[in-house]
Amino acid sequence: GDSVTQMEGPVTLSEEAFLTINCTYTATGYPSLFWYVQYPGEGLQLLLKATKADDKGSNKGFEATYRKETTSFHLEKGSVQVSDSAVYFCASEGTGFQKLVFGTGTRLLVSP
Amino acid sequence: KAGVTQTPRYLIKTRGQQVTLSCSPISGHRSVSWYQQTPGQGLQFLFEYFSETQRNKGNFPGRFSGRQFSNSRSEMNVSTLELGDSALYLCASSLKRASGYNEQFFGPGTRLTVL
Numbered sequence: 001g002d003s004v005t006q007m008e009g010p011v012t013l014s015e016e017a018f019l020t021i022n023c024t025y026t027a028t029g030y031p032s033l034f035w036y037v038q039y040p041g042e043g044l045q046l047l048l049k050a051t052k053a054d055d056k057g058s059n060k061g062f063e064a065t066y067r068k069e070t071t072s073f074h075l076e077k078g079s080v081q082v083s084d085s086a087v088y089f090c091a092s093e094g095t096g097f098q099k100l101v102f103g104t105g106t107r108l109l110v111s112p
Numbered sequence: 113k114a115g116v117t118q119t120p121r122y123l124i125k126t127r128g129q130q131v132t133l134s135c136s137p138i139s140g141h142r143s144v145s146w147y148q149q150t151p152g153q154g155l156q157f158l159f160e161y162f163s164e165t166q167r168n169k170g171n172f173p174g175r176f177s178g179r180q181f182s183n184s185r186s187e188m189n190v191s192t193l194e195l196g197d198s199a200l201y202l203c204a205s206s207l208k209r210a211s212g213y214n215e216q217f218f219g220p221g222t223r224l225t226v227l
Contacts, residue, residue, distance in 0.1 A: 008169060035217075041220075042167065042218045042220055043116075043202055043218035043219050044202065044204075044218040045218070045219050046215060046216075046217075049215070061226040065197035078158065089155065091155075094157065096160075096167070096168035097143075097162065097167040097168040097218065098143055098161050098162075098167075098204075098206060098214065099145070099157045099168055099170070100145075100146050100147075100155075100216065102147075102154055102156075103154070104138070104154045105154060105155075
């Protein structure tokens with residue numbers, strides 16, 4: 001069945017460090033892919049998305065490229081800030097109407 | 113435009129009771145989806161409603177049910193609560209476009225604790 005695997009956390013970085021959070025997916029066909037962010041006590045916010053192979057999603061300095069050859073959608077940011085501390089979820093479009101399949105989430109902690 | 117609202121935000125129940133959670137979608141959104149978030153199982157899809165009809169359902173027991181009203185507001189119900197039902201329940205709404213996946217906007221969630 002459809003599934004999403006992302007790297008375990010927490011990921012601990014110093015401010016201005018480079019961030020990579022790995023994400024791979026298994027699915028039939030080519031689903032849309034997403035990164036969501038969850039701040040403490042809040043719901044999920046869409047960070048970026050890509051709807052077809054080789055698409056690059058970007059937002060607020062974060063980027064991810066849809067790689068069908070490696071079935072991956074890794075999240076990157078060149079210089080993280082303390083305010084980026086949150087839990088990041090990779091997700092793929094699932095089977096049927098409006099279903100998202102999520103990874104387990106990766107907690108990012110950025111220290112000054 | 114107001115976002116997705118969920119009520120109540122926090123709820124404490126005891127085993128065997130039932131609970132009803134409410135979700136009001138963004139104005140104009142007609143699709144509502146529900147997800148359960150737990151530390152052990154992560155985020156899992158419960159079901160999706162559009163125009164008062166359930167169009168998709170996840171792999172949850174029949175104790176979990178939902179409905180949608182004509183104004184697109186949705187409720188989910190869990191009967192005979194178990195300790196394992198303790199979770200953050202998230203609701204998401206989306207517009208209905210002609211085809212394909214429609215971006216979902218999430219509410220802040222209802223934190224259910226079962227004692």
